[in-house]
Amino acid sequence: MTQRFAELLMYVAPEPVRQANERWLAAILERMHITRRNADGLSLTQLWRSPHLFLTQTCGYPLMTALRGQVRVLGRPRYELPDSSGGNHCSLLMSRADDPRRTLPEFYGSRGVINGEDSNSGMNLLRHRLAPLHRDGQFFSRVDISGSHRESLRRLREDRSDLAAIDSVTFALLARYAETEVAGLRIVARSAFSPTLPYITAASVSCDQAQAIRQVMNQALSELPDVADVLGLREVMPATEEDYRVILDYQHKAEALGYKRLH
Numbered sequence: 001m002t003q004r005f006a007e008l009l010m011y012v013a014p015e016p017v018r019q020a021n022e023r024w025l026a027a028i029l030e031r032m033h034i035t036r037r038n039a040d041g042l043s044l045t046q047l048w049r050s051p052h053l054f055l056t057q058t059c060g061y062p063l064m065t066a067l068r069g070q071v072r073v074l075g076r077p078r079y080e081l082p083d084s085s086g087g088n089h090c091s092l093l094m095s096r097a098d099d100p101r102r103t104l105p106e107f108y109g110s111r112g113v114i115n116g117e118d119s120n121s122g123m124n125l126l127r128h129r130l131a132p133l134h135r136d137g138q139f140f141s142r143v144d145i146s147g148s149h150r151e152s153l154r155r156l157r158e159d160r161s162d163l164a165a166i167d168s169v170t171f172a173l174l175a176r177y178a179e180t181e182v183a184g185l186r187i188v189a190r191s192a193f194s195p196t197l198p199y200i201t202a203a204s205v206s207c208d209q210a211q212a213i214r215q216v217m218n219q220a221l222s223e224l225p226d227v228a229d230v231l232g233l234r235e236v237m238p239a240t241e242e243d244y245r246v247i248l249d250y251q252h253k254a255e256a257l258g259y260k261r262l263h
Contacts, residue, residue, distance in 0.1 A: 003037045004045055004054030005062035010197050011169065011231075013150060014177040015033065020230040028055065030212065053202040055213065061120035061228075063198055068241065072207075073197040075189045075214045076239040081232040082175075087239075089163035091125040091191035096128035097184050104189050105133055111168055112140035113161035114262060120247055122149060125191035126165035127262050131143045131254035138263040151175070153181055165191060172232065192250060195243050199236060214238065 008021040008031055031037055034054055034192055042159055048058050055074065058067065078087045093104065101107050115122035130139045144161060146152040152164040153174070168190075174181045199217070201210060217236045221228050228234065254260070 003019055003035045003041050003052070005037045005042070005050055005052050006034065007039050007047060007259055008055075008057055009044065009047075010059070011173060014174065016177050016230050017173050018229045024217075024224060024227050024231070025055070027224060028213075028217055031216045031220060037194075037242075048118050048200065051202055051204060055199060055217075057199050059118070059120050059197055060247045062118050063200070064244050064247050066118070067200075070203055070263070071200040072203050072205050072210050073239050073241055073243075074210050074223050075087055075178060075217070075236040076196045076198050076243065077233050078235045078237050079169055079196060079232045080234050081169060081172035083094055083198065084144070084172060084205045084232070087196055087237045088193040089121070089168045089196050090193045091121045091129075092168055092171050092187045093126065093129065093163060093165050093189040093191065094153070094156060094171075094185050095163055095188050096159065097186040099162065101162075102188070104130065106133070107163050107188070108133060109141050110137055110162035110190055111160070112143040112166050112262060113155050114143060114147050115149050115152050117145065117147050120194060121167035121170075121191075122127065122152065122165050123262060124247060125194060127254045128250040129165075129189065129226045130192045130262075131157055131257040131259040134257070134259045134263075137258055137260070138235060139259070140263060143262045153185065155177065157181075163188065169196070169232070194250070198239055198244065211238075 006025055008025055014017045076087050081173055083090055149166050149170045155161040214236050
């Protein structure tokens with residue numbers, strides 16, 4: 001059997017979600033006669049760029065920047081969750097529920113937090129939403145980098161930050177399986193929609209091979225209805241790199257308004 005890297009690391013919490021992803025991945029590998037190669041010690045970037053990659057999920061922003069032309073898109077998930085449907089999702093701009101500010105302009109000068117500089121949902125969509133509101137290239141008094149959406153939520157709860165953009169899929173899964181992580185928070189606004197996080201494989205994989213992998217992904221999903229229910233995932237839709245061009249459009253619109261970087 002061929003040994004390849006296969007990891008689903010974008011939505012790994014809460015625990016029922018991680019377990020569901022592992023069951024789905026195991027079923028896919030079994031049907032494709034692939035042995036899972038140990039990815040311990042690999043960074044996300046190393047995993048995404050590996051010539052031995054069989055299947056993983058990345059964020060749309062690095063797909064269109066750091067990874068452009070270096071991987072093959074297999075498809076995109078069609079979640080049916082609050083604020084995520086039809087192959088699209090958005091960011092939920094969130095604050096503490098007891099914060100007296102109710103509109104985005106009121107949060108000018110507040111403390112922002114993002115999960116990472118290369119995140120579409122945590123940074124790019126937030127930048128696009130705030131671009132009309134900046135003053136001299138600044139909206140926040142400071143912007144911290146948390147490392148993950150869950151950590152951004154924790155910083156909101158602990159009054160260490162005031163506003164964060166949270167991927168709507170992440171939020172829906174936490175609200176369903178880990179309510180305490182979103183307790184005491186509220187949605188201030190929503191970002192524009194963008195395509196859900198793409199599934200990718202190595203660039204050397206042909207179009208026909210990629211289509212076969214996507215078909216097996218859907219076949220395995222249909223045979224595991226409890227897994228599909230836990231993930232809120234109905235199918236893996238066909239997708240190409242071109243579908244994610246809108247992400248760069250959002251970047252360019254923010255830059256055109258003079259808001260090149262979150263400040």
